[in-house]
């Protein structure tokens with residue numbers, strides 16, 4: 001099978017795949033931390049953007065938000081709590097929909113969010129009804145399956161997955177399964193032996209998300225990634241594939257099938273081109289560190305209020321350092337897309 005099929009099976013095979021077996025994946029009980037799992041500060045920051053967007057639109061009576069791949073619901077919870085505390089009229093107007101294909105995750109999500117807000121749930125993006133004012137996804141794209149290609153003797157070949165009783169599962173070099181996989185590689189100068197990942201699924205899902213965005217709406221994606229020239233730079237010899245298990249990173253995609261996360265970095269140019277194909281224009285590219293600093297995240301209510309209690313204050317401060325750490329979560333790419341009919345939003349202009 002291609003590596004794409006392997007990764008898809010390991011992550012999404014019903015009942016067996018990493019994201020389909022009903023066990024914790026993100027969060028302290030899982031295998032890796034995402035920004036919403038670090039601290040409610042991240043959700044408050046997204047909520048702050050939602051409030052400003054709603055105000056710019058003159059406070060519509062229904063404000064539709066869709067979150068795709070919501071995980072445990074931490075982003076939804078912290079965002080909705082922040083909005084309720086700061087903009088109660090928006091809390092009344094907000095129609096929050098999660099897009100979660102997995103039934104195990106969806107049940108846990110429903111019981112967590114039920115006490116906070118009436119949240120709708122659909123299984124797939126094409127079930128979203130009506131145009132959304134805000135579509136948000138955190139670390140969705142980097143969890144989608146990729147093809148792995150290797151440059152050997154001056155030509156691209158595809159890494160497939162083979163099995164033998166002696167070696168178990170291992171890489172096997174074969175012909176490129178689909179010529180279009182080479183399209184993103186047209187401009188790069190690869191090094192001999194270099195491995196890259198390409199993910200047509202990411203372009204397709206970004207286009208689908210972009211189609212759901214209202215004329216005066218915002219698509220907001222957070223993901224580890226680089227521009228194409230940096231992602232496919234020849235010094236990045238082995239690509240960006242990583243595994244996570246019990247909060248320990250690794251590099252063997254054949255260890256613990258279905259029991260470890262597999263992830264690769266995103267091609268930001270691909271995401272932008274896909275959004276542009278649905279008439280959305282990219283906002284300036286920012287790192288999460290730049291975005292949170294410009295947004296003034298450290299002074300958001302919730303963090304500022306925690307001054308009353310030293311422990312809470314210190315934990316919020318530590319979290320804000322973690323979320324903006326340029327060597328960690330702070331280097332996540334913040335990709336915003338609009339149809340250009342809205343004014344600059346917090347995060348994209350100095351606070």
Ligand SMILES: C[S@@+](CC[C@H](N)C(=O)[O-])C[C@H]1O[C@@H](n2cnc3c(N)ncnc32)[C@H](O)[C@@H]1O
Nearest residue numbers: 019026034068069070071099101138139140143
């Ligand atoms: C790395 S996790 C991130 C979870 C959460 N957003 C967070 O930040 O904690 C990626 C999530 O994307 C979900 N996902 C993958 N493909 C999806 C799709 N087509 N539609 C909705 N969710 C999807 C996975 O099931 C998984 O829950």
